[in-house]
Amino acid sequence: MMAGSVWSARFLSFLNYGTKKYVVAENRRIGLLYRLFQLSVLGYIICWVFLTKKGYQETDLAMQSTIMTKLKGVSMTNTTESGPVVWGPEDYVIPPQGDAGLFVVTGFIETPNQKLGYCAESLRVLDGLCRGDEDCKKGKIVVAGHGVMTGRCLQMDENSTGTCEIFSWCPIEKNTKPRKPLLTNAENFTIYIKNFIEFPKFTFSKCNVLDITDESYLKKCRYDEERHPYCPIFRLGDITKRAGFDFKDIATFGASIGIVINWDCDLDRDFCHPQYNFIRLDRSVSNKSIAMGFNFRHTRYFKNPAGESYRTLYKVYGIKLNIMVYGQAGKFSILPTATNVGAGLALMGAGVFVCDFLLLCITKKKHKYRQMKYEAPSSETGAPEDNVDAMEEGNPRTS
DSSP: OHHHHHHHHHHHHHTOOOOOOOOOOOOHHHHHHHHHHHHHHHHIIIIIIIIISOTTEEEEOOOEEEEEEEEEOOEEEEETTTEEEEEOHHHHEESSSOSSEEEEEEEEEEEEEEEEEEEEOOTTOGGGEESSGGGSOTTOBOTTSSSEEEEEEEOSSTTSOEEEEEEEEESOOOOOOOSSOSOTTGGGOEEEEEEEEEETTTTEEEESSOOOSOTTHHHHOOOBTTTBTTOOEEEHHHHHHHTTSOHHHHTTTOEEEEEEEEEEEETTTTBOOEEEEEEEOSOOSSOTTSOOOOEEEEEEEEEOTTOOEEEEEEEEEEEEEEEEEEEEEEEEOHHHHHHHHHHHHHHHHHHHHHHHHHHHHTSTTHHHHHHHHOOOOSOSSOHHHHHHHHHHTTOOOOO
């Protein structure tokens, strides 16, 4: 019977409802701590959530973007293979149509007048070395080489190491390295970057080219963070400088430069302007052995009067430009505002919990405060109290 009563009491206590009871505790330390906590939460909500992070706005991160580029500038080269040549944008920009990625030639190594025929493989190609014809299997493609083996080993004498004869474009590529950039005027080339963006959630679109009445502005302006922050025309030498490198130092072997366009749009204030950042991409901080630079090969094909095909091989070095666009837009919305306000109010409640814990469990008068805060009447109707009062007066009540 006793066990049943205990379990019954526990079950009934689970159904009790606890209402709040406010006790004014004249404890200046706890009171100061509570006010400081409230001010801290209030400052966090106002300064960080709403002013800095704009927690009252709905954001759109699904920005749509398109880029068009155009380069201008002329340079001249004078090599022993080609003589004097004038280079225009159609020559040094690869690919010729402007988009988010393009390559600007600053130097090259030229192997002219290559024809299909038979010649010796390069000594630098390990798979092409030989000491006899048995090392050159006919029809085998030379790994990392320039052609197909014919079965012959070309060597100066019987005791020397030679190279396999190959069928390829002969003579094979020159094995040299550039000493300086050949397009000396390349740092004065200009690139015009036209960027259209749209935030579909807010049906908002914009371009990085300002709508101005002065038609000559784009012909004479150059991008500058202070004087011309909205000019979309960049000098190639200034791009490498803003990336932290001198143009002449990287133009010899080339480099990959990232142009980052960031749109941070506050549509409540009608503020939406592009911010440009420049960074060199072809370097590894963790692995210093990785060679920096950017180069590739391409050819130009011709035919002589006799109808024979030949070509000129170019190993080109230059600046690879990668244009990357990021952005977000924000606009007032009642839903995120209400959510952040509610989160702030809930955080305020944490201060009450902490201060109550200190007051009821840590302070010297904790037992007194605990008795004042928690009170459990024996009956909601007040009948037991009335019976007790009647018995004390000597006038018991009958049920």
